Amino acid sequence: MVNHRYLGNSGLKVSEITYGNWVTHGSQVDDSAAIATVHAAQDAGITTFDTADTYANTAAEAVLGKAIAGQRRASLEIFTKVYFPTGPGGPNDTGLSRKHIFESIDGSLSRLGTDYVDLYQAHRFDYETPLEETMQAFADVVRAGKALYIGVSEWTAEQLRAGHALATDLGFQLISNQPQYSMLWRVIEGKVVPTSEELGISQIVWSPMAQGVLSGKYLPGQPVPEGSRATDEKSGANFIKGFLRDEVLEAVQRLKPVADAAGLTMPQLAIAWVLQNPNVAAALVGASRPEQLADTVKASGVTLDADTLAAIDQALSGVVFDDPSHTDGVSPKTRLV
Template sequence: MDYRYLGNSGLKISEITYGNWLTHGSQVENDMATQCVRAALEAGISTFDTADVYANTKAETVLGEALKGERRESLEIFTKVYWPTGPGGKNDTGLSRKHVMESINGSLQRLQTDYVDLYQAHRYDTETPLEETMQAFADIVRQGKALYIGVSEWTADQIREGVALSRELGFQLISSQPQYSMLWRVIEDEVVPASKELGVSQIVWSPIAQGVLTGKYQPGQKPPEGSRATDEKGGADMIKRFMNDDVLTRVQNLKPVADEAGLTMAQLAVAWVLQNDNVAAALVGASRPEQVHENVKAAGVRLEPELMARIDDVLGDVVERDPARTAENAPRTRVA
């Protein structure tokens, strides 16, 4: 495992980071989830990412149990706040001071820790003054409940505003967590240049495009039974943008490229995002320990420029590059 600095900070994280979004507390039974976490630790993964909204707080509970007994100082634990939790009352969502302060306490209890290494705004809240949110984050950092602050799916302008306020208030906003993969490159034109300028790193989610880049989905065929594309709990909605024959055919044509690199297609996809020097880590989930063992083989891989160019040629115009898609993915109003 290789480790990278997160933003302009002294914090090092594992470049393959274990995420438990669509698995713990919903798709995967607790004992299997624990086996996956153990496999991650054995592979040298020290960084674990979750959120209070995942499985409506259950994912944090499962991760806390799985990490129980580990040396806390050797781990980097990340979580997030924004989306509705609990019964979904009027203040159970967003980035108001009330919701943020209550949410950090709930997350710490479920994760069985005194602090998280990174606390992230899971989306931008258009209905709460940014000053209010940033003041709440500043207080959480001063209380020792979070060491650093990050954001997720914020635009370049929103990141600029957030970093400016964080500096005024005396804490570090060091990370952005966007979707990023060979097929989804919307951060490259605006978010990445702004982040480099501001000392912010990317922790990217869905580097395998919800499983599409593994090549297991064949054009003209039904998705395999039990795959994410058949998951009605949320996975199918997320993956449907890639489930067309043009995309799937081009993905199949990546197989010779992966073979030449000596990688599986999933490893190639993870290695590809890690070639971007603004990416500190690729978030990878797992429903089986074997998937963890396979994914970590992408750590430390260097893809030659000629190979990167071939990937671009194979995928062609199915790649989404429009930076406006970041703003489109954010709620216009606070979700209740």
């Protein structure tokens, strides 16, 4: 079964392996398969589910709502997000304005079939809306009982500090950040993690397998596998391109004996690695078939010894992305419409 960890400086516990439905629900797989996968996740001990209004232009939230319909709400932790365009893409259908946040939370709750979400997250930083307006809107969402806690995604250390200060002044908790993090993508370690540790903010990390590259299925000098994420232009293809260089793929193949020595599969090694970071509360995983989760959840509770961690670093030497400045450019400087 999956272990649980506290999320930030709060009393909320989440499953350290959290199910995310970014590129699957409402897009890659039909609803019946998606619902079956959610139920398989629950059977494996996952209680925490992460989605966003923008995923499949609101369809992913609706599928998750169907999957959890009729279940005991208090036994689940449901997360969603706001920022990216939804609906027809009008001038106020995006961003973190008070108008968009209030309309978005009501839409998300309706699609999810719940009165509240456990965590409501700013999907990116909005440079065009005063931060005071955004955080006041989140405070009011919390006071209305529509969200229990507030989090963010891909904010810089400076943005986290400013947001946390306003949240404290307004009387609510900013408890999480959702960045990309994996053996190959370590850009949060230099600034974001130390700041988060100071402020009592946890990381909920996405792409712990580097868009599937750390599974080892992408081979140097070979075409990408048919039907893989690298071939899906509607979802992950754009994100995976930076990892598909031969020198990266060759380094990943050097992880196979490390995983074997640890008694783990490659995906298990990748997920266990991010969970070794004490500032990481949860690793987000997705699945298009229920059986994929049976392997993934075995990474929960795994402790990697110092020799294994050193072997991982040696195998990936020279191909790791660790420049903290990469975080600065994640949030668009202007809203997407």
